[in-house]
Amino acid sequence: MTGPAPTAPDLAAVQRRTLVVLSAAVALGGLGVTVGITVGGLLAREVAGSDAAAGLGQTASVLGAALVAVPLARASDRWGRRAGLSLGYGVAVLGAGIVVGAAALSSLPLLLAGLFLFGASTSSGLQARYAAADLAEPEHRGRALSLVVWATTIGSVLGPNLAEPGGALGSALGLPELGGAFVLSIAAFAVVVLGVLLLLRPDPLRLARRLAVGSGPAGPPPRTGAGAALRAVWASPGGRLGITAVVVSHAVMVGLMVMTPVHMGGGHGSADGTTLRVIGLVISVHVAGMYLFSPVVGWLADRAGRGTTVALGGVLLLLASVVAGTAPAGAALQLGTGLFLLGLGWSCGLVAGSTLVTESVPASLRPTAQGATDLLMGLGAAVAGAVGGPLLAFGGFGLVAVVSAVFVVPLGLVWAGARRAPAGLRG
Known part of the structure; x- marks a missing residue:
């Protein structure tokens, strides 16, 4: 028995509750993610005894986030958002547990396997933004999605500050200090799993399907494969622009962001305390740009249009490449502005x-x-992160910025095509 369908006022109340639960889950989950990201590379270097291994940990986590996205989406498709999100954070609990064990055993292969599964937490946080849009009215869809993105700010700000308490916890448990941070991640993810299972009711996706809220054009049946689903998205001008905007924006962001600390540190792989503090400040400003204003971006997408907001994003990415790419290593203000x-x-x-x-x-x-x-x-981000190092070594940070700017060109072409298409794009 599914019970009677909610009335319009009830549906609005369900959507508000859904946004609260999703925002809390993403905030707490983001805390666990950033605690792990803060020390993951350091732990890989410590376990392997090599600076080169530090990048392997980040790569494993990014690839894990990318490759687990489709299985988690299939779980949501079959059983609802509650199942998909709780499964993703449950996999992250397992991954963090394996990382703790790898730290105790000083096993690099085990550590990389754990960090790969740990990436499911990032994928779950990203998919939560879609759950926020399931029950949203079309004119409020961008705002609903952006509110969950904004909630990530809490974890992104607080997470790195828990690395030191995590180290103390690790010592108290007889673990390597860096492994203690992942114990905190386990606790955070476990609470998210319980919270989603208990509180994300009714399931927003299953309810949306019952009510056909904001349903789009007729398309393939449920549980279509990923390839067919992508073809269905690509078949419409708006879908083409949406995929391109998400992939290009993320790849450009990762490509520039991950190389900025190396550029500021002089490319030597180490820096003094003052430099590290300045680097941390620049990255904090970057994170603020990513998340802090997302509700405003969501409002803009609803009011001015999705296409207009994508175009603004493309212009900002190009401007960022110019501002950051022309900054010397010590120009913290210019680099901070660019990021x-x-x-x-x-x-x-x-x-x-x-x-x-x-x-x-x-x-x-x-x-x-x-x-x-x-x-x-995720795959675009992994490629961007992988090529950033060779580009920096070959032509400096300016070359990284030039290549990043070139990545924006396909976005401009797809945007222009979507604008020309009949009934192609709202805004």
Whole structure:
């Protein structure tokens, strides 16, 4: 028995409750993610005894986030958002537990396997933004999605500050200090799993399908494969722009962001305390650009249009490449300005692009299409992160910025095509 369908006022109340639960889950989950990210590379270096191993930990986590996106989306498609999100954070609990064991055993292969599964927490946090849009009215869809993105700010700010208490906890438990941070991640993810299972009721996706809220055009049946789902998204001008905006924005953001600390440190792999503090400040400004203004970006996507917001994001990404790419290593103010613009451009592309992807397919196909889009986004980020180092070594940070700017060109071409298409794009 599914019970009677909620009335319009009841549906609004359900959506508000859904946003509260999702925002709390993403905030707490983000705390666990950033605690782990803060020390993951350091732990890999400590276990392997090599600076080169530090990058392997980040790569394993990014690939894990990308490759687990489709299975989690399929779980949501079959059983609802509650099942998909709780499964993702449950996998992250397992991954963090394996990392703790790897730290105790000083095993690099085990550590990389754990960090790969740990990446499911990032994928779950990203998919939560789509759950926020399931019951949203079309005119409020961008705002609903952006509110959950904004909640990530809490974990992103607080997480790195828990690395030191995590170290103390690790020592108290007889573990390597860096392994203690992942004990905190286990606790955070476990609470999220319980919270989602108990509180995300009714399930927003299953209810949306019952009510056909905001349903799109007719399309393939439920549980279509990822390839078919991507083709369905790509078939519409708005869908093409949405996928391109999400993938390009994320790749450009990662490519520039991960190389900035190396550039500021002089490319030597080490820096003094003062330099590290300045680097931390620049990255904090970047994170503020990514998340802090996402509700404004969501409002803009709803009011000015998805296409206009994507275009603004593309301009900001280009401007960020110019400002940051021309900055010397010690120009913290210029680099901070560039990375703030980079984060803001990413926010525009992610929020508006994700909304376009959601609107391009019917409710029956959305989870698979969304998961496949996040897979492409993660793979793009992995490629951008992998090529950043060789580009920096070959031509300096300026070359990294030039290549990043070139990545924006396909976004401009797809945007222009979507604007020309008949009934192609709202805004």
